[in-house]
């Protein structure tokens with residue numbers, strides 16, 4: 001017999017997964033035979049992503065497989081409840097991989113801890129994706145993350161670029177996908193507030209992402225002027241009128257489409 005609380009969680013998951021499944025169809029993010037590796041950070045966004053991918057296995061008319069992985073860099077200073085991750089994956093019938101390593105502290109001195117840590121995490125998870133035969137790697141970025149990146153790239157790099165929902169990498173061998181870009185952060189928290197995901201056991205002592213925090217603060221002010229601001233900023237990336245841009249009529253500069261300020 002289900003409790004009222006369980007029924008509430010199920011209803012909320014159904015609501016949020018309906019949006020994500022519609023987005024997956026629209027953007028053709030998944031197809032028959034896919035094996036998706038979900039990157040689990042220990043934050044609420046990637047826990048929701050994991051549950052959404054489990055819903056996709058149940059509800060999409062294709063045969064897809066899902067696995068999950070967490071990369072733990074032991075000498076960085078943060079600690080995550082990986083036991084909880086393993087239990088949640090087990091409950092959802094999803095194989096879980098825990099990758100452990102340490103950051104090279106000499107390299108860190110030259111390049112900065114956040115850069116080295118993000119680079120190592122990505123390298124380790126890309127390698128695992130290939131090793132276990134996954135063709136897609138899913139990250140839990142949502143709409144607010146993409147809008148923050150859009151503004152950061154405009155302000156600090158003078159480009160209009162953000163986070164694609166699908167990016168082909170390593171000679172098309174892996175596709176990085178972001179199925180939650182259709183969800184605003186408030187959609188995510190409406191669901192995760194009902195769940196008992198554990199907080200991190202120790203937060204990261206290296207706070208290098210102050211630019212992103214500054215942009216978050218600016219965006220929350222902008223939101224107080226217009227509640228739809230985040231959604232509109234996100235939509236603006238699909239509604240570009242080149243003829244109303246300063247260089248209209250002139251050939252566009254060739255740009256490396258690689259994202260400049262990827263969220264780390």
Ligand SMILES: Nc1ncnc2c1ncn2[C@@H]1O[C@H](COP(=O)(O)OP(=O)(O)OP(=O)(O)O)[C@@H](O)[C@H]1O
Nearest residue numbers: 039040041043044045046069070071139140141264
């Ligand atoms: N240590 C990690 N191991 C595996 N995947 C990770 C790890 N860190 C981040 N990711 C993946 O990259 C995405 C974005 O990372 P980021 O560090 O921005 O997330 P976060 O905001 O700290 O946590 P979350 O997005 O899970 O709430 C995560 O949603 C997750 O899918």
